[in-house]
Amino acid sequence: MRRRLPSTQSLICFEAAARQASFTKAAQELALTQGAVSRQVAALEDMLGVSLFKRGQHGIQLTASGQSYARQVRARLDSLERDALDLIGNQGQGESLVLAAVPTFSSQWLIPRLPSFTQRFPQTQVHIETRTRPFMFSDTGIDAALYAGTPAQVSQWAGTQATKLFDEEVIPVCSPALLKKNKALTPKQLMELPLLQQSTRPEAWRQWFDAQGQDAPRAMAGSRYELFSMQVAAARCGMGVSLMPRLFISAELKSGELVVACERPITGLRAYYLIEPQVDQPREILQHFKAWLLEHSTRP
Numbered sequence: 001m002r003r004r005l006p007s008t009q010s011l012i013c014f015e016a017a018a019r020q021a022s023f024t025k026a027a028q029e030l031a032l033t034q035g036a037v038s039r040q041v042a043a044l045e046d047m048l049g050v051s052l053f054k055r056g057q058h059g060i061q062l063t064a065s066g067q068s069y070a071r072q073v074r075a076r077l078d079s080l081e082r083d084a085l086d087l088i089g090n091q092g093q094g095e096s097l098v099l100a101a102v103p104t105f106s107s108q109w110l111i112p113r114l115p116s117f118t119q120r121f122p123q124t125q126v127h128i129e130t131r132t133r134p135f136m137f138s139d140t141g142i143d144a145a146l147y148a149g150t151p152a153q154v155s156q157w158a159g160t161q162a163t164k165l166f167d168e169e170v171i172p173v174c175s176p177a178l179l180k181k182n183k184a185l186t187p188k189q190l191m192e193l194p195l196l197q198q199s200t201r202p203e204a205w206r207q208w209f210d211a212q213g214q215d216a217p218r219a220m221a222g223s224r225y226e227l228f229s230m231q232v233a234a235a236r237c238g239m240g241v242s243l244m245p246r247l248f249i250s251a252e253l254k255s256g257e258l259v260v261a262c263e264r265p266i267t268g269l270r271a272y273y274l275i276e277p278q279v280d281q282p283r284e285i286l287q288h289f290k291a292w293l294l295e296h297s298t299r300p
Contacts, residue, residue, distance in 0.1 A: 006044050011073050013040035014052060018062055018070035072139065079141030082127070095124055097285055100131035101146040104228040105272065108248045110146065117292050124285055132200075134158075137277035143286050145275040160275050163290065165297035168245045168268040170208065172261040173253070175238040185262050187214040193261075194240030195222040196231050204243050204268075211266045232258070272297075 016026035017037060027034040045052050052066035062070060082098065101110060106128050114126060131145060134157040147154070147162075154162045178193060179185065185193075187209060195205050195218070202220060209216035222240060225231045228248055235242040236252065241261050245268070252258040274293055276282065 006047055007040075010040040010044040010047075011077065013037045014044050015070060015073050015077055017041055017053070017060065018066065019074070021061070022059060075139040075141070082141055095285055096127060097124055097144075097283075097289055098127045098129065098142050099144055099146060100129050100135070100140075100142045102132050102148055103130050104248055105146060105148060106130075107229070108250075113296050116296075117289065120292065121285065121288060126289075134275075143276075143283060144289070147273050147275050148270050149273070150269050151271075154273055154275070157275060159278055161278050163274045163276075163294070165272045165274060165293060167271045168247075169265045170204070170243050170268045171246050171263075171265040172208070172241050173244050173249060173258045174235055174241040174261045176256065176259045177238045178241070179259060179261065184260060187212040187216075187262060187264065190241060190262050191216055191218065195219070196234050196240040196242040197222045197224040198228065198231060198243070199224040199226050207269070208243055208266055212264055 013026060013030065013032070013036075016029050017023050020026045020029065023037045023041070024034045027037045030037065041052065048069075050065050050069075051063050052069060053060045054063055082096075110128070117126070118124070129142065131142075134147075134153075135142075135145075137159070146165075147157075148168065172190060174193070191209075191214070197220070198204055202224075205222075206216065206219040209219050223234065225234060228244065231242045231244065232249060232252065234240065235244075236257050246253075246265065249258055253260070274290055276286065276290075
């Protein structure tokens, strides 16, 4: 049966016009005339039987249906482009695995270990995209996600199955210059130093002090940083004490750039998971990657 599909050219023109909010700018981007883009979009609307844009004297604006369709079309075009690039790059040999992961986990834990996976599966290319929040796999072309979250957050990720890799152990660290006579501090002494805050985890220091049985009125005070890598840089510069997952700072602890400020780690509320879409037949290479992950997760 013949598929009822719009032309790729009409989808490309629609996506560009939707992103640029202008037929003229879309035409410039695509090296076409404004009339050609307008005709392609009109043909797409005729085929769908739906108005995608509101047209007026001051330009164009997506309709509600157009906004939803634009997101879907953009994801499909991105996926088609990735597939084409993979085929070109591999010359038809091997396959690829597309992962989503939080940035610091990727750079500090996953990527340093990936060589052992590629040695085991040399024909497989692993691509990594940054994602910090749950998403719909069907809209992305992503095979699996490496996600840090609480059990409640993981359970709310619809249409997926989760495999726990390991818990997150957090510990206070700082530049050795902040410690007098290179001695570790008590929780009470730690309160006298500036506390570096993670903007995505505003309760982290309060939870740590609570676990030590230490009252800390200023536990949520201090400079805030969005990324763990920013916190590491600030701690290395002597700007304060950072509460960091140990797995993110193994190199800095080994080199002596950072030291443990108080040897009282706690298991954080978050853990690391492999999230997969629920499908009847999972890709074989994804199952190999999952087995490899579980093998390495015993030594985070």
